[in-house]
Amino acid sequence: MIEFNGVHKWFKKLHVLNDINLHVKPGEVVVVCGPSGSGKSTLIRTINQLEPINEGTLLVDGMNLSDKKTDINKLRAEIGFVFQQFNLYPHLSVLSNITLAPIKIRNTPKAQAQQQAMALLERVGLAEKRDAYPTQLSGGQQQRVAIARALAMKPRIMLFDEPTSALDPEMIGEVLDVMQKLAKSGMTMVVVTHEMGFAREVAHRVVFMDQGQILEVAPPEQFFLHPQHERAQQFLKQLLSPMH
Amino acid sequence: MDEFLNFQVIADNFTYFMIGRYPKGPLGGLGLTLYLAVVSCILSMFGGLILGLLSISKKRWVRWPSVVFINAVRGLPLLMVIFWMYFLLPALLGRTVPESRTVIFGLTLFTSAYMSQIVRAGIEGIPRGQTEAALSTGLKHWQAMIYIVLPQGLRNMIPSFVNQFVSLIKDTSLAFIVGVSELTHVGTQINNRTMAYPTEIFIFIAAVYFVICYAFTSLSRLLERKLSVGSSA
Numbered sequence: 001m002i003e004f005n006g007v008h009k010w011f012k013k014l015h016v017l018n019d020i021n022l023h024v025k026p027g028e029v030v031v032v033c034g035p036s037g038s039g040k041s042t043l044i045r046t047i048n049q050l051e052p053i054n055e056g057t058l059l060v061d062g063m064n065l066s067d068k069k070t071d072i073n074k075l076r077a078e079i080g081f082v083f084q085q086f087n088l089y090p091h092l093s094v095l096s097n098i099t100l101a102p103i104k105i106r107n108t109p110k111a112q113a114q115q116q117a118m119a120l121l122e123r124v125g126l127a128e129k130r131d132a133y134p135t136q137l138s139g140g141q142q143q144r145v146a147i148a149r150a151l152a153m154k155p156r157i158m159l160f161d162e163p164t165s166a167l168d169p170e171m172i173g174e175v176l177d178v179m180q181k182l183a184k185s186g187m188t189m190v191v192v193t194h195e196m197g198f199a200r201e202v203a204h205r206v207v208f209m210d211q212g213q214i215l216e217v218a219p220p221e222q223f224f225l226h227p228q229h230e231r232a233q234q235f236l237k238q239l240l241s242p243m244h
Numbered sequence: 245m246d247e248f249l250n251f252q253v254i255a256d257n258f259t260y261f262m263i264g265r266y267p268k269g270p271l272g273g274l275g276l277t278l279y280l281a282v283v284s285c286i287l288s289m290f291g292g293l294i295l296g297l298l299s300i301s302k303k304r305w306v307r308w309p310s311v312v313f314i315n316a317v318r319g320l321p322l323l324m325v326i327f328w329m330y331f332l333l334p335a336l337l338g339r340t341v342p343e344s345r346t347v348i349f350g351l352t353l354f355t356s357a358y359m360s361q362i363v364r365a366g367i368e369g370i371p372r373g374q375t376e377a378a379l380s381t382g383l384k385h386w387q388a389m390i391y392i393v394l395p396q397g398l399r400n401m402i403p404s405f406v407n408q409f410v411s412l413i414k415d416t417s418l419a420f421i422v423g424v425s426e427l428t429h430v431g432t433q434i435n436n437r438t439m440a441y442p443t444e445i446f447i448f449i450a451a452v453y454f455v456i457c458y459a460f461t462s463l464s465r466l467l468e469r470k471l472s473v474g475s476s477a
Contacts, residue, residue: 050376064459077382087377091395100391102382146377 001026001157002047007056009042009212010206011234016042017053018212018230026156029189031199031220035235036096040192043209044159047190048079061156077105080150084162086142088134093132094121098149105153113152119219120148124178142172147178158182162190208232251442254448257434258467261448274423274452280344280416280426285409292359293351297389300364309362317357322415324394325352326364330422347419355412362404366397378398408458417453429450 002024009017016039026123032040041118045051046058049065049072058065059229063075088219089097098117102108110118121127124144134142143163150158159180176198183189183202185194193199199220206223208231227233254261261361264272271279298310306396330352333341341349370393378388420429431449 040250048380049375073382076380081380081381083377084371085372087371087372087373089374089377089392089396091399093477101383104387105382134338149377149381184273225384 001028001061002051002190003057003059005057005059007058007144008050009046009054011037015191016072016212017046019212020056022207022214022217023190024190025185026188027067028204028237029183029187029191029202030205031194031203032190032192032207032209033194033199037211038209039212040209041161044190044192045160047137047157047159048076048081050081061242072116073105075103077153078156079175080147080153080158082143082146082150082160084165086134086166088142088146092133093130094126094132094134094137094145097134097145098239100153101149102152110201117148117152120151123151123181124148125174132226138171139167140174142177143167143171147175147182151182157188157190160189160193162192162194164193164195196224208235209234225235246455250441251444251448253434253438253444259306260434261427261430261452264430270425273430274427274437276344277413277416277427280347280351280419280424281409281413284348284355284416287348287352288355288412289405290360290406291356292363293358293461294460295356296363296367299360300367314357317354320354322350322354322448323373323418323421325354326418326422343420343422343424346422347405347416347424351412353413354415355408356386359405362401362408363397364399366404367393368395369400402464402471406461407417410460414453415458423456 002022003175004020004022006017007017007020018039019041020142022030032043038047042051046053046065051068058077061078063070064227065072065075085150088094089100091102095114095117099110101115102116103110108205117243118127118130121130124147126141126144126148129137129141129145132144136205137145147163163179164175172195179189179191179198180202191203193223201220203220205217206220207214208223208227210231216223216227216232217230224230224236227236253302261273263272263275266272266275269325270276295310295314298306299312299314301307320328326347329346329446330343333346367389372393375385379385383391391443397407416426417428419426420432421431427449431445435445438445
């Protein structure tokens with residue numbers, strides 16, 4: 001589904017992605033973690049080319065991202081992306097936030113798009129907020145609408161870039177719940193997160209990154225109990241310490 | 245002169261101040277001033293939008309010419325631009341162009357250059373995440389611009405737009421150097437004819453400009469309030 005082969009990326013002199021090799025299978029849930037500045041956000045943003053890569057090949061859904069003939073807009077429509085800062089459109093109602101892309105890209109009739117949007121709002125538990133504007137919602141609610149917006153295009157892959165990092169602690173659960181249900185439904189997901197509970201319960205594999213490199217890829221039970229790499233051990237120790 | 249101020253001259257020439265020789269002759273006076281302002285205003289709104297979008301294009305061969313053009317125009321006095329149009333347009337088109345159209349063209353060119361920078365700032369003021377969110381759902385760049393960035397950006401641009409239009413209304417007075425009989429020109433004509441009342445005439449003209457500009461600013465404040473209510477309710 002997603003294939004990184006020897007991918008490199010530089011920001012000027014900074015080597016943000018260093019020889020990335022990673023294959024994500026259909027239906028798989030991969031959690032990417034690592035200290036800040038390790039390149040995990042950049043990694044996930046290359047998958048729908050919000051960040052272009054400089055070297056190597058990246059295949060997504062059978063399409064080569066470096067190929068000039070690849071229709072990048074079409075590919076993006078197949079990939080849902082959820083941002084740390086939600087990025088809902090503040091000038092549009094919740095319903096219009098969700099229906100915009102299906103109407104404009106898929107030419108879905110408005111009534112049908114709204115019906116589908118309502119079904120999605122139902123699914124994330126926010127049906128009663130259809131006419132609200134994003135600023136009237138809490139962070140957790142906004143993020144759930146953002147997930148619904150991404151799902152409205154019926155994507156084959158969902159990417160989450162630290163979806164709970166901007167949330168108050170009491171709102172993290174509601175967002176993780178939605179994500180967990182999504183994972184159970186068989187969606188292919190790549191999730192950048194520090195929520196180790198989520199990783200442990202939902203992920204099929206955990207990817208640990210530091211300084212632009214993938215240092216470890218392992219199933220969660222193995223990663224959390226017996227991390228191989230020294231820096232992964234340090235990272236987990238800090239993250240799981242009671243003072244954290 | 246018996247009295248200090250004698251506004252009888254205004255009353256005597258009031259219709260001439262307002263509409264010139266219209267309807268027996270061409271429109272003039274305040275009517276022409278408003279006509280010049282409104283037409284140039286609408287044209288430069290589009291001109292500014294287009295120039296602004298071009299000037300932030302990712303393609304260098306699109307961006308460069310527009311940036312050069314914008315900076316060239318902004319580096320010239322408006323008076324010069326109108327003069328240029330006056331001589332350049334007939335040469336380019338190979339036929340005479342009505343003076344009022346020359347002025348509209350000059351004003352539009354000049355104001356568009358300034359408006360383009362308001363547009364640019366307005367667009368750049370919208371967080372990058374908005375565009376990214378739109379792109380990530382499969383929207384093309386221009387769709388992200390039209391449906392997501394511009395609706396938010398234009399709202400922020402309103403106060404600067406209004407500033408520019410108020411300047412534009414006042415700038416129409418420069419039309420008088422190429423013989424367009426707008427308000428200021430009409431004022432000097434009447435002054436030349438009557439000789440005795442320059443103070444009264446120019447106080448009156450100043451007052452008219454002020455009233456129009458003030459009315460416009462108030463109107464826009466109303467519009468702004470209305471729009472901002474729409475976004476949060």
